[in-house]
Amino acid sequence: MQKLSDVIGLPVLEKTSGSQIGEVQEVVLNYAKKVVTGVIVSEATWFSHDRGILFQDFVNFGQYAINVQDGKVVQDFSNVLNSVDICGFQTIVGKELYTAQGNYLGILADFVFDPSTGNVKLLELSDGVVTDFVYGRMAVPLTPVLGVMEDRLIVSERMQKLLQALNHKPSEVD
Known part of the structure; x- marks a missing residue:
């Protein structure tokens, strides 16, 4: 078990290369289903507003980092954030x-x-x-x-x- 507040700021790492592709800025919840939908990440680009990773795309969710297969799992999260019963933890x-x-x-x-x-x-x-x-x-x-x-x-x-x-x-x- 882990607290959501501990997830904010975690690095997101590529499993294959070990390189950091971002940092968790927000945790996205579906409060009706009581599940973590994904995370919003900061990336090293200027145009990365509302970019995130779905929970199902996590390879490992550790105490000190989140691992994903590669950077291709980072996607536009605008539609996810506008869905019914979705909100950010913060x-x-x-x-x-x-x-x-x-x-x-x-x-x-x-x-x-x-x-x-x-x-x-x-x-x-x-x-x-x-x-x-x-x-x-x-x-x-x-x-x-x-x-x-x-x-x-x-x-x-x-x-x-x-x-x-x-x-x-x-x-x-x-």
């Missing part, structure tokens, strides 16, 4: 989580995923810097994300039940 981290009933759960701090499958397993919730330092963050199984708004995520009521089962009582929204 665009949703830091957003407040609410249930569909309006109950506040915390702030999305990170996701934990399986690098061999791309499946997102857990999300980390923050209650603030002091609480994170004293008690740590809550890691809970990812329940369906019902909506991604500009400043918040809406999740199913099941998330609140999971948090309560872990002895964490989210506050009610007034």
